[in-house]
Amino acid sequence: MARASATPRSSAYLSALSQEIEKKLQRALASPPQRRNLLQELFADVALEVDDRARDIILSREEDTISPADDSHLGQLCFYDVLADYYVQAPESGKPILDLIVQLWSQSFASHIFSLLFHKWLFEVQLDNPEVLLRYSSALAQGATNVFWIDIQTNTRRFQSLFCYLLDEVAVEPARLNKIPVQAQRDLYLLLSRFILFYNSGDKLDTFLKHCPTFPNAFLIGGPTDFFVTELADQLQKLKVEPVLLHYLSNLKVLQGMELRMATSTRLKTCLYSFTSPGGPMYPTRAVRHAAWDALDLLFPLFDWRSRTLHPVYSAHLQRRSTA
Structure with a gap:
């Protein structure tokens, strides 16, 4: 520079x-x-x-x-x-x-x-x-x-x-x-x-x-992508400004195809799912709820196309989305 x-x-x-x-x-x-x-x-x-x-x-x-x-x-x-x-x-x-x-x-x-x-x-x-x-x-x-x-x-x-x-x-x-x-x-x-x-x-x-540095707890957390996604999920839950939250959610497409540990993947799913329902603790607006669903659909498709079965984490809640 x-x-x-x-x-x-x-x-x-x-x-x-x-x-x-x-x-x-x-x-x-x-x-x-x-x-x-x-x-x-x-x-x-x-x-x-x-x-x-x-x-x-x-x-x-x-x-x-x-x-x-x-x-x-x-x-x-x-x-x-x-x-x-x-x-x-x-x-x-x-x-x-x-x-x-x-x-x-x-x-x-x-x-x-x-x-x-x-x-x-x-x-x-x-x-x-x-x-x-x-x-x-x-x-x-x-x-x-x-x-x-x-x-x-x-x-x-x-x-x-x-x-x-x-x-x-x-x-x-x-x-x-x-x-x-x-x-x-x-x-x-x-x-x-x-x-x-x-x-x-x-x-x-x-x-x-x-260029991720070496972390002493990497054997517990995972690789660079796991550290990154863990921090990102924590950040999402702290955001209270709607345009900023929508900006983050719309840019989660960069995570598509990342290999994550099961614990990291579950953490991100849980974070995104918390924005899909009205009321506490997140109190998301309608726009945020739909953006969160879009991110979930993109990163964690509802259907496993090999078995044609619903992902268990969503099966009990799919009906709620139609009214979200």
Whole structure:
């Protein structure tokens, strides 16, 4: 992936922006009563889409430079996109900010901010201390999870560039992936498994599964597909936003033909079946009920065409579908 070469004008702008971030973090550290609000404001600031004036400065080109816009997703460029690149190119500018975030680790929104600003720095800058690597990797996973859930709750994809970097540039790139501890690699795999369909990356699933790290409990759970489907089933049951749930259900076609252990297959069937009946505990809408049935029909056909018998898991409930 091409990275922007900052011009003197854009570097000066990003340096000034970094100083403002540092000042707000210092205020948060010095004022416990206002800490949460200040960190929330800072998170909102770095997640903002770059306005036209700032875009003109940041994307100003000199000969043989590459615009950061080449890295933006869906035509959207946010401040965290350009700052994440900047802290790789000028790590000394990010160090005071990183030191302050570390002092605020336990505070709400600290991991959000870290994941947005330093997700590239973590994999591009050499870090030799295993304990520090584990701490930063854990913060990245926590922060990324939080911001991806914000996208789900609002049915937006403001943080898609973060997801795509972790998937395309880390999870399937051993040179970067192996920079973080094995446990962090596993956490990243599970994290991406939960959101890969939301961020429309199902076409990359085969490559993603081939780079699955080794799990110590694999003899109990199964292979990469079993871990992936287990995380996906758990994710489905947490979704409360109807358009997002429908999006997931409509994209389950990528699972067609996957070889799963019996326990994993049953888990997915049970999950999908929970969306086919009105009322608790899922309270699915009519659209969700029909989408769940469509997914069941696609992944687990009602008929075994060799014996012409109904699948036992559905035989007692087939009549209910006609009235669902």
